[in-house]
Amino acid sequence: MSAASEKSERQGRPRHDRGLSAREIVVESIAGALFLAAAIPLAVLGSSETPWRWEVGVALVLAYAITATTRFDIGPNYTPPTQLVFVPMLLIVAPHYAPLIALAGALVGWVPRVVRGRRHPSWLLVEPANCWFAIGPALVLTVAGAAGPDWGDWPIYALALAAQLIGDLGAGAARERAILGAAPHVEPRVLAYIWSIDVALSPIGLLAAFASQDRRFAFLGVLPLVWLLAILSRERARRFEAERAGTRAREALLAGASHELQTPLAVLSGVVDTLAASPRLSEDRRAASYAIMQRQTALLRHLVGQFVDYARLKAGQELLVSVRPTGVVATLESVGELWRQAGVTVTIDAEPVTALADPNRLHGIVMTLVSNAVKYGPADGPVVLACRREGNRAVVEVTDAGPGIAEERMTAVFDEFDAAAERTEGSGIGLFLARTGLRVQGGDVRLSNAPEGGLVATVYLPVRP
Numbered sequence: 504m505s506a507a508s509e510k511s512e513r514q515g516r517p518r519h520d521r522g523l524s525a526r527e528i529v530v531e532s533i534a535g536a537l538f539l540a541a542a543i544p545l546a547v548l549g550s551s552e553t554p555w556r557w558e559v560g561v562a563l564v565l566a567y568a569i570t571a572t573t574r575f576d577i578g579p580n581y582t583p584p585t586q587l588v589f590v591p592m593l594l595i596v597a598p599h600y601a602p603l604i605a606l607a608g609a610l611v612g613w614v615p616r617v618v619r620g621r622r623h624p625s626w627l628l629v630e631p632a633n634c635w636f637a638i639g640p641a642l643v644l645t646v647a648g649a650a651g652p653d654w655g656d657w658p659i660y661a662l663a664l665a666a667q668l669i670g671d672l673g674a675g676a677a678r679e680r681a682i683l684g685a686a687p688h689v690e691p692r693v694l695a696y697i698w699s700i701d702v703a704l705s706p707i708g709l710l711a712a713f714a715s716q717d718r719r720f721a722f723l724g725v726l727p728l729v730w731l732l733a734i735l736s737r738e739r740a741r742r743f744e745a746e747r748a749g750t751r752a753r754e755a756l757l758a759g760a761s762h763e764l765q766t767p768l769a770v771l772s773g774v775v776d777t778l779a780a781s782p783r784l785s786e787d788r789r790a791a792s793y794a795i796m797q798r799q800t801a802l803l804r805h806l807v808g809q810f811v812d813y814a815r816l817k818a819g820q821e822l823l824v825s826v827r828p829t830g831v832v833a834t835l836e837s838v839g840e841l842w843r844q845a846g847v848t849v850t851i852d853a854e855p856v857t858a859l860a861d862p863n864r865l866h867g868i869v870m871t872l873v874s875n876a877v878k879y880g881p882a883d884g885p886v887v888l889a890c891r892r893e894g895n896r897a898v899v900e901v902t903d904a905g906p907g908i909a910e911e912r913m914t915a916v917f918d919e920f921d922a923a924a925e926r927t928e929g930s931g932i933g934l935f936l937a938r939t940g941l942r943v944q945g946g947d948v949r950l951s952n953a954p955e956g957g958l959v960a961t962v963y964l965p966v967r968p
Contacts, residue, residue, distance in 0.1 A: 523625040530681040534674070535631030541638050542602035545645065549599025552650035556596070559719055560604060563592050566723060567608025572616070573733045575700065576740045582697045584732050589637065590708025591722040593663070594652045595715045598644035602637035606630060635674035639666030652712040664705055668698055755931055763806050767799040774799075798841045805870045813919075813932050816939065822864075824943050828967050829862045830855070831897055835888045838869045847877055848884035856890050858897035858964040864940045865964070868948070871933040872901040872960045880905030880957065892966060896946075899962040907952040916950065 523531065566588045574581040588608075592601045609630040616622040640663035647659045672694070707725060714721035774792050778784070784792070812822055832853045839849040858865070869888070876886045880903035887902040908916060919935040934948075941948050946964040953959050 522623040523628065527682055528625060528628060530678055531628045531632050533681075534635070534678050535628060538602070538606075538631045538635050538638070542606070542634070545599045545638070545641060546603050549597065549641075549645045551597035551599065551645065551648070553595070553597045555600070556719065560596055560600070562720055562723065563588065563596065563604055564608045564611055566726060567592065567605060568612030569726060570729050571609045572612040573729050573736070575732055575736045576743060581736075582700055584700070584704055584729055586701045586704040587708050587711070587725040587729060588722065590705055591712040591715060591725075593640055593644055594649070594709070594712040595719070595722065598641045598649065601641045602634055605637045606634045609634060632674070632678060636667050636671035639670035640664065642666070651716065652709065660705075660709065664702065668701065764803070767802045767806075770799045771796060771803075794844050798844045801841055802870075805867050808867055809871075809932060809936055812936050812940070822940060822943050824861045824864060824940075826859050826861055826944055828857050829860045829865060831858050831860075831865070831890045831899060831964075832856065834862065834865050834869060835890060835899070837866060838873055839888055841870075842873055842877065842884075842886065845877075846883055847873075847886060849873070850885060850887045852887060852889040854891050856892045856897045856966065858966050860944050860946070860964050861940075864944065868937045868940055868962065869899065869901065871937045872948075872962070875933065875960070876901055876903030876905070876958070879903065895966060897964045897966045899964070901960040901962075902953060902957055904957045907956065907958045908950060910952070913950050917948075 567585060570585045570588050571583050574583050585605075589601070589605060592604055596604070610627065613622060613627060613630060617624050617627060643663040643666050644659065647656070649656055649659055707728070708722075711722040711725050714724070774795050778789070778792055781788075815822060832851075832855055835851050835853055839851055842849050873886055873888070877884065880886070885904060887900070889900045889902070891898050917934045917938045919932050938948050941962060941964070944964065946962065948960060948962045951959050951961065
């Protein structure tokens with residue numbers, strides 16, 4: 504396990520394009536200096552019967568650079584599969600050199616990313632401190648006099664692995680405490696997962712070390728496994744991000760639903776209180792109150808219907824649709840009247856058209872489009888509703904006086920929870936459900952910017968032959 508894993512536990516996935524804070528720079532610099540103060544004397548004073556080979560040392564540095572920059576994601580954390588190369592590093596060259604070789608490999612792996620601007624230069628200060636995991640096993644093998652891989656030395660190897668894991672955890676915890684100024688929080692489940700990966704990879708590294716006795720570069724055979732782990736890691740990361748996006752979308756849906764439902768409920772509550780407190784209202788005031796209640800009730804029914812439809816789709820069920828000849832003009836007039844009650848200027852320019860549609864769903868779709876027209880255009884409109892027949896289809900247009908939408912976003916706004924569709928508070932599912940509901944009925948909906956300004960939502964529906 505590398506200290507990068509511990510840092511990810513503290514901060515989530517590090518943002519390498521951002522520099523370290525001043526406190527982090529001080530702590531990591533001190534931790535790195537202490538590592539060098541331990542690694543250099545160990546390399547100078549240590550002794551081993553294993554001969555030093557420069558070509559093997561260089562190959563180990565390059566192989567370690569590849570593994571150090573490959574990360575295996577574990578939820579919001581990650582660990583590199585460096586154990587595949589670090590174990591051979593301990594056994595096919597003198598173990599007291601391993602910490603410095605590991606540091607060289609880490610720097611070789613990350614410096615090119617700094618040069619290309621993918622990593623902030625201050626992050627290089629972390630690499631010496633990240634290599635503290637190498638001190639413990641190198642010291643154990645050096646003191647034990649281990650020279651090359653030997654099955655009889657397995658107790659020593661087990662002790663070296665334990666020294667690596669415990670020493671790395673202790674060094675990482677000390678750094679976290681110094682940076683945070685408080686006791687670090689270590690998630691046992693995540694730590695166990697990371698340790699299990701290191702333990703599982705260690706025997707593979709040991710086998711590579713044995714193979715390298717006869718073929719000195721045989722340890723390079725582990726690199727395809729590193730490539731495979733990188734592919735698996737990217738797939739895990741993709742699924743993790745998809746789950747996070749789904750969670751955020753559900754949270755946004757709940758927040759948007761709460762906001763949208765609160766408004767009509769608050770209006771209804773106020774009107775009911777007014778009627779209860781003023782039993783002798785004039786007929787005009789009473790009629791106006793009932794009109795408000797009618798509109799808010801219709802809006803509530805529309806919103807609840809949307810959430811029910813969305814729940815059905817997410818449960819893998821089909822939308823309930825009852826297609827029959829439906830007068831389009833009557834639907835437009837019904838929706839237009841509801842919005843006129845709210846002070847919105849609604850103009851209807853329509854010719855008699857009978858479409859094959861579910862009248863309730865058509866009403867809800869037009870409600871969604873008019874609601875968006877009011878939401879993203881002037882609060883009082885104007886909104887123009889029009890319908891006509893074009894060949895074998897009915898065409899309904901809802902035009903607003905808003906700013907329109909960028910051409911490249913015309914299709915994306917129909918995706919559920921699309922960011923471009925959420926310019927104000929909302930559930931983020933209205934246009935998605937409108938398109939889904941229309942396609943179930945053999946229709947569709949498209950958006951376009953009007954030449955004179957504003958947005959035009961065009962609905963297409965089949966007509967009775």
